[in-house]
Amino acid sequence: MARATIIGSGPNGLAAGVALSRAGYQVRVLEAAQTVGGGVRTLESTLPGFRHDVCSAVHPAALASPFFRAFGLAERIDWIHPEISYAHPLDDGRAGVAWRDIDRTAHGLGVDGGAWAKRLGPLARHIDGLEDFTGNAMLRVPRDPLTAARYAARMLDQSAPFARHAFRTEEAAALMAGVVAHANTRLPSLVGAAAGLLLASHAHAGGWMYPRGGAQRIADALVADIEEHGGAVETGAHVTDLRALDWGDPTRGDLLLLNSSPRLALTHPDIPARYARALTSYRYGPGAAKVDFALDGPVPWANADVAQAPTVHLGGTRDEVWASENAVARGRVSDRPYVLAVQPSVFDPTRAPAGHAVFWAYIHVPAGSDLDPTALITAQVERFAPGFRDRILAHHAVPASSREAINPAELGGDISGGVLSIAQLVRRPTLSPAPWRTPMRGVYLASSATPPGPGVNGMAGWHAARTALADAGLPHALTDLFG
Numbered sequence: 001m002a003r004a005t006i007i008g009s010g011p012n013g014l015a016a017g018v019a020l021s022r023a024g025y026q027v028r029v030l031e032a033a034q035t036v037g038g039g040v041r042t043l044e045s046t047l048p049g050f051r052h053d054v055c056s057a058v059h060p061a062a063l064a065s066p067f068f069r070a071f072g073l074a075e076r077i078d079w080i081h082p083e084i085s086y087a088h089p090l091d092d093g094r095a096g097v098a099w100r101d102i103d104r105t106a107h108g109l110g111v112d113g114g115a116w117a118k119r120l121g122p123l124a125r126h127i128d129g130l131e132d133f134t135g136n137a138m139l140r141v142p143r144d145p146l147t148a149a150r151y152a153a154r155m156l157d158q159s160a161p162f163a164r165h166a167f168r169t170e171e172a173a174a175l176m177a178g179v180v181a182h183a184n185t186r187l188p189s190l191v192g193a194a195a196g197l198l199l200a201s202h203a204h205a206g207g208w209m210y211p212r213g214g215a216q217r218i219a220d221a222l223v224a225d226i227e228e229h230g231g232a233v234e235t236g237a238h239v240t241d242l243r244a245l246d247w248g249d250p251t252r253g254d255l256l257l258l259n260s261s262p263r264l265a266l267t268h269p270d271i272p273a274r275y276a277r278a279l280t281s282y283r284y285g286p287g288a289a290k291v292d293f294a295l296d297g298p299v300p301w302a303n304a305d306v307a308q309a310p311t312v313h314l315g316g317t318r319d320e321v322w323a324s325e326n327a328v329a330r331g332r333v334s335d336r337p338y339v340l341a342v343q344p345s346v347f348d349p350t351r352a353p354a355g356h357a358v359f360w361a362y363i364h365v366p367a368g369s370d371l372d373p374t375a376l377i378t379a380q381v382e383r384f385a386p387g388f389r390d391r392i393l394a395h396h397a398v399p400a401s402s403r404e405a406i407n408p409a410e411l412g413g414d415i416s417g418g419v420l421s422i423a424q425l426v427r428r429p430t431l432s433p434a435p436w437r438t439p440m441r442g443v444y445l446a447s448s449a450t451p452p453g454p455g456v457n458g459m460a461g462w463h464a465a466r467t468a469l470a471d472a473g474l475p476h477a478l479t480d481l482f483g
Helices: 011-022 066-071 102-108 110-125 127-134 145-157 170-183 190-203 216-228 262-267 273-281 318-329 374-384 400-406 422-426 459-471 476-480
Strands: 003-007 026-030 084-089 095-099 232-234 255-258 287-295 311-314 339-342 357-365 392-398 443-445
Touching: 003 011, 011 026, 011 066, 011 216, 011 255, 011 459, 026 216, 066 459, 084 170, 084 190, 095 102, 095 170, 102 110, 110 127, 110 145, 110 170, 110 190, 127 145, 127 190, 145 190, 170 190, 170 311, 170 318, 190 422, 216 232, 255 262, 255 459, 262 273, 262 443, 287 374, 287 400, 311 374, 318 357, 339 374, 357 374, 374 392, 392 400, 443 459
Parallel strands: 003 026, 003 255, 026 232, 084 311, 255 443
Antiparallel strands: 084 095, 287 357, 287 392, 311 339, 339 357
16 A cells, blocks of 8 residues: 655645545654644643634634535534624724624625625625635636636735725724735735635635634544544654655655645755755745733623624724734834734633633734734733733733744744745745646645645645645546545
8 A cells, every 4th residue: 555644734734634545545644743733723721721722713714615525524523603704893992893794794884885795795605716716726717717807806906006995984994904914914915905805705605613612623523534544643743854754665656745834845855956946935924923811701892793703803993904014024013013813712612611711812923033922912902802901811922933833834933834925826835737746756745835825724735635646647536535
């Protein structure tokens, strides 16, 4: 039986493991940490009984992912589908609220309701076409060209110089700015608009759902399937040099898939100089500095709707959010930073002891920054939720400089797998119709440094596995893995 060794147990690595084990390979997944999951782990990082997600918590695109649909993830774990996908509080108790129901969202945005529905309604209604276009390599003809064209037009509409004129109210402008700022790049920009519009479209399609019990449930479901098909996952196995790794014999069909930084491939003894230069030139972006909070009760938001939103974007007005993200791009952190916060225990009582709550938040910072973000995040939450400080029982901060120790793929604290730019959306990490394939026989890239980029959807791993199976002459396996 041919072997497949996978470095890294993030969702992409595990997705590749599921595909290859079902295709008949003897799969072995090697994970540096002591627990599986990479960016979808859940740990008690503050106090016993308070379960915090290490990185990703809410998963807008998970159940729309072609891989996870085929895998049946919706049926394997219990998902929470909140009525509010995300909210963006403003001063004086106001807020922009992205309800799953786009008509309700539009109604709440007043004079900007029609503009919001016009921009996002068609994309949300054709989310399958949008997901197909964004979830695959960009160098191909889209299956739904009309939706792809609409998406491209909206990207232009939300990038410079047009974004400033898209909405008239502070609520609508901030609501869009907050979701676009997920991209961790200069704003307004084309790539920021691309990321934000995709997320916002999912908000009004299936909504921003999350697993009851924590993101770990996703990893556990994937691991269970790998083991059911004869594979194994080994923790505490930190691979830093491929020359020291016994991954089998590529001449006999053995495979090596890297759910890691592409730079690990630089340690392969047979890497061609040209490919090595391409990987070396692949750029990483700013980092994320995160804090987990254990609270003695829910966050006391000034706006009641924000209290019902599992995901909250903090940062004030659109201009404040843009200023914060542009400061990071220039190598510094704003005194009032954009904060991405999650409060999963709003609808999931399994995450904290009765009457208590878990809350985590992060800010964007320059790559490798050792800034402890606790004070900045606490001040921004307190701004929109007076009394938050008094609810804190314990906290645990993770500066960007520490993230690589938690997940080796997050170089400099970059949780996106590489800087998001137009160039690196096309060249991720190389310009190729199949960027998952490397020039080394049997070696494939299977991380968010390959298309479709960041997000918990398993698609980069699925593409890597499919490419490997095609190269091995197993075309039947491409359609029969879940048959």
